Amino acid sequence: MSGELMESTRRRLSDRQADTVRRLTDAAVEEVRATGFDGFTVRNVARRAGVAPATAYTYFTSKNHLIAEVFWRRLRALPPIPPAPEEPRERVIAVLREIALLVSDEPELAAACTTALLGTDPDVRELRLRIGRTVHRRLLAALRPGLAPGAERPSPEQTRVLNALEFAYAGALVHAGMGYSSYAEMADRLAEVAELLF
Template identity: 55%
Template sequence: MSSPVFEEATRRRLTPQQAETVGKLTAAAAEVLDESGFDGLTVRLVAKRAGVAPATAYTYFSSKSHLVAELFWRKLVDGVHEPDPEADRLTRVTTVLRQLALLVEDEGQLAGAVTSALLGADPDVAHLRLRVGGFIRSRVVQALGTSPSESDDELVEALEMLYSGALVRAGMGYETYAHIADRLVAAATRLLDG
């Protein structure tokens, strides 16, 4: 975890040792979440699993929602890559959307937990929610091949709505993430080719 993204928590900049502690906490959160679900997840339980004092864990994470939001943020940054500038526009956009749709496919309880966490009122979660939205928007704009000042805001918003609506459908269990990814790519292709 040498990426600068992981060295900055929502509350403050981190030293390498602090970043390591946060890494242990998020790894433990993934394990506990997988075993106990969002309802069974607590910051104390995660701290115990990570071998960290609960008070230390609370210096980094204000709530279990904050912890899950951070876990998702890290997966997002690791799993959704900059579009290949050599690829054509449609391939760039559909690749980014597919990466977004499949991000939590094999993560058991994470998909539902992220939905619950990101909809919460915790100010630290609100901060991460803005970072997540900004990151997704930047990847979509990069994929479209325009700079933010030149981008077609309506097209970017339409692609964001396609993505968020698709993930809600998958999160509600209507379809698998793999099937949603395929449908999302088909919808984006229609939108871009239309």
């Protein structure tokens, strides 16, 4: 596991602290499955993880922060996009699909992630920025196979496509979170948007 994956939103962690955060994020998934997001509390997650509530709050300021961290860790755990001979359209569709399906098989967690990521506290905002940058980098890598970070800028056309894809992803996430479509349907609709752009 990389150091950045184990890093908290708020500080670098020792191995022991990283284990505590991992136990809390694992317990958060179990808790949201059991109670839904409305009944979800950091205190109950701490109990499920075998951690004192005060300790849990040193890592996570709110339930939104904790659930946003779960989504961030799943996104960061995706494998790098390998160089491949496919056309950019197929690569972009694959990237959109894998991001859209991160929580698709867990409806309670999916709804919780959507709500949490719209939170306003500073730690959620920081995670939202990290998530946005990661989605941006993955889409850019799909558009420009083999592009080294910072080595080249995308063309104006690629920038327009990239912006449209990012807006489509954000809108689809909110749409699914509001219950208008499932996350699996969201993946299909994002694929359709990508096909229109190429």
